[in-house]
Structures are given as C-alpha cells and as structure tokens.
Amino acid sequence: MILVLLIAAGGAGGALVHYAVTQAVTDARRVLMLTGGTCVLLGFVTAASPPQWFTGLVCFGFLGALAPMSSVAWVTVTRLRERRYRAGLTFLAACVVSGVACAMFGFLLYSAGLTLHRKF
Numbered sequence: 001m002i003l004v005l006l007i008a009a010g011g012a013g014g015a016l017v018h019y020a021v022t023q024a025v026t027d028a029r030r031v032l033m034l035t036g037g038t039c040v041l042l043g044f045v046t047a048a049s050p051p052q053w054f055t056g057l058v059c060f061g062f063l064g065a066l067a068p069m070s071s072v073a074w075v076t077v078t079r080l081r082e083r084r085y086r087a088g089l090t091f092l093a094a095c096v097v098s099g100v101a102c103a104m105f106g107f108l109l110y111s112a113g114l115t116l117h118r119k120f
Contacts, residue, residue, distance in 0.1 A: 003056045010061020018066050028091055031071045032098065038067035039099040043106025 022030050042063050050058070072095045079088030 003053060006053055006057040007061040010057040010063075011065040012061075014062040014065030017062075018068065018071075022071065028075045031075055032091070032095060035067040035072065035095050036098045036102045038063050039102035040106040040109070043103035043108075044110045045106075046103075047107040047110035 018034065021034055042059060045055070045058055045063070072092065076088045076092045079085075079091060
C-alpha cells in the first residue's frame, strides 16, 4: 500500500512538471525533447538498481507521468487528422526510436561511470 502511495505522489509531481514544461501538448518538439530526456533518466535510474520504493516513486511515478504517451499520441493523432500522415507517423517513430536509444544511453552512462569510478 505504501508503494502505491509513493507511485501516486511521484506521478503527481511528474504531471506538474510535465504541465510546466510543455504548457500545451501540441508542440511536437517539446514533447519529443521531454520524452528523450525522461528516457535517459529512466535508463540511468534503472541501471543503478535502487530499492523498490525508490523505483516506484521515481521510475513508475515521476518519470512515467513526466513523459506520458498520451502527449505523443495527441500530437500523432492531431497530425493524422490534418491528413499529414507522413509527419504523424514520422513523429511517432522518432519518439519510439529516440526513447529506446535514450534509455540505452542512460543505462550505458551509469555503467561507464561506475566502471570509471572503480578504476580510480
């Protein structure tokens, strides 16, 4: 029950930051930037293997609400409704590919930092 409350608290904080950063989900560049940045943080935190309560609060709560897929879906559907099919599908593909790449980058960033720390 405590974990669920931590996830809810993290989600509330992430939603507030998302609203402050984007101001409107119609700006595709801001949505893409926020999604990529969030995925880097998600990969970094996941690689650190934190305790369960921290994972719930930060990963599932805060970062999950910070870059919701509803923003990506809204921009994509808006472009498809405007009959800009190529732009909509390109934006969706860019979000998915950059999200995976950024999460891998965050994971590798933590791993490389840990390796450097151990060597020195």
